[in-house]
Amino acid sequence: MNPTMRKCRxxxxxxxxxxxxxxxxxxxxxxxxxAARRPNVVVILADDxxxxxxxxxxxxxxxxxxxxxxxxxxxxxxxxxxSHPFCSPTRAGLMTGRYQQRFGHENNPAWLPEDTxxxxxxxxxxxxxxxxxxxxxxxxxxxxxxGAAPCFHPNxxxxxxxxxxxxxxxxxxxxTKGGVExxxxxxxxxxxxxxxxxxxxxxxxxxxxxxxxxxxxxFYLYLAYNAVHTPLQAPEKYLSRFxxxxxxxxxxxxxxxxxxxxxxxxxLAALRDHGLEHDTLIFFFSDNGGPITVVPCSNAxxxxxxxxxxxxxxxxxxxxxxxxxxxxxxxxxEPVISLDVFPTAAALAGAKLPxxxxxxxxxxxxxxxxxxxxxxxxxxxWRMGGGVSWAVRExxxxxxxxNKAASPQLFDLNNDIGETKDLIGEKPDxxxxxxxxxDAWNAELIPPLFESPKPAPKKKPKQPVxxx
Numbered sequence: 001m002n003p004t005m006r007k008c009r010x011x012x013x014x015x016x017x018x019x020x021x022x023x024x025x026x027x028x029x030x031x032x033x034x035a036a037r038r039p040n041v042v043v044i045l046a047d048d049x050x051x052x053x054x055x056x057x058x059x060x061x062x063x064x065x066x067x068x069x070x071x072x073x074x075x076x077x078x079x080x081x082x083s084h085p086f087c088s089p090t091r092a093g094l095m096t097g098r099y100q101q102r103f104g105h106e107n108n109p110a111w112l113p114e115d116t117x118x119x120x121x122x123x124x125x126x127x128x129x130x131x132x133x134x135x136x137x138x139x140x141x142x143x144x145x146x147g148a149a150p151c152f153h154p155n156x157x158x159x160x161x162x163x164x165x166x167x168x169x170x171x172x173x174x175x176t177k178g179g180v181e182x183x184x185x186x187x188x189x190x191x192x193x194x195x196x197x198x199x200x201x202x203x204x205x206x207x208x209x210x211x212x213x214x215x216x217x218x219f220y221l222y223l224a225y226n227a228v229h230t231p232l233q234a235p236e237k238y239l240s241r242f243x244x245x246x247x248x249x250x251x252x253x254x255x256x257x258x259x260x261x262x263x264x265x266x267x268l269a270a271l272r273d274h275g276l277e278h279d280t281l282i283f284f285f286s287d288n289g290g291p292i293t294v295v296p297c298s299n300a301x302x303x304x305x306x307x308x309x310x311x312x313x314x315x316x317x318x319x320x321x322x323x324x325x326x327x328x329x330x331x332x333x334e335p336v337i338s339l340d341v342f343p344t345a346a347a348l349a350g351a352k353l354p355x356x357x358x359x360x361x362x363x364x365x366x367x368x369x370x371x372x373x374x375x376x377x378x379x380x381x382w383r384m385g386g387g388v389s390w391a392v393r394e395x396x397x398x399x400x401x402x403n404k405a406a407s408p409q410l411f412d413l414n415n416d417i418g419e420t421k422d423l424i425g426e427k428p429d430x431x432x433x434x435x436x437x438x439d440a441w442n443a444e445l446i447p448p449l450f451e452s453p454k455p456a457p458k459k460k461p462k463q464p465v466x467x468x
Contacts, residue, residue: 050290080318097342119147128158
């Protein structure tokens, strides 16, 4: 082919994609025949990953070159948040683009396959519903944790293809023993399958296969690794990379992180191999902060961890890549949140939202691209336990209440990312304004529909005869 002709065709394709994207960002429906291709969307979700346990956030003992490459070729969001400090509520918000407290999904669902109330309410529209209606192939791979009853199954919530497990976690190695929820069969759609290899590798293989099957059509892929959630398990091929880490738990955690990083690398390679890298918007973040009291992870320099509204529980390693559309090696400091995934994906797909559906997230592509200079959100909110614990962030300031007995605290995150200095006595007007904002938002919410399962009580050790 004549080089000039090749260049002209390439330019025309880029112009067509850009025009289609601009129409989508305007909120209009894009005719699939009128656009060369609407971009794919891939959401890669880690589980319980420490804020400081990736290279682009300063990790030294666990190399994460493939996850870091997303920051090299995309935008690192330094104030990237999720909508809750633990697993299932975050996923409910991600799936619906709405604060999950609006519809009562404020806790983790118990493993109750017969209970049709313990899960993501079936009256909620999901991002998969909307992307499917826009002509996208929708696939979910990995951890679901949005209800175990048949009505909550991913295939019933807009995902055309599913591979994974429905509970809050799973054993990683074939044949290892555990509770019912962590040892149930894997599912391909609704067909049970046996785990035969290391879980993280299996989920990666499925993601790569999905991309290969659907390389010729636009797709939305949700890849939800259970790594690095407990139990801490890894095969020797990953453990051997970290022989220099003396702490056994940290070594296993590092191996699990490395396996996930390898998986991200294989997904990125599949997109490149099929010529889709510039046609794909990729999100990567964790579902909540690292559980620092349970495993040897790090959320430094943030305070707290999973289960808390301190930054360590809700601020995540958060990167967005769309090569050729978003800037590379960029840093974006304004707050963004996992709720933004739904409206961003819908806008790029040119999808029509159901009448009356009000999303709390926004399309962040124009913000990350520098086309819109104002922050995506005036404020962000969090609530746990029906209001026992909560937080609100407005610009540099964050007001939070840690538990029922605690008093509210005010922090300036621009100068105190570690939330060490309470400014409520110095800036009562700021605290009062944020309190009013939280109260107004809280008044729009409903009580939790179900409670998180309580851990089984620990058995008391038998006392030797003759001792009290």
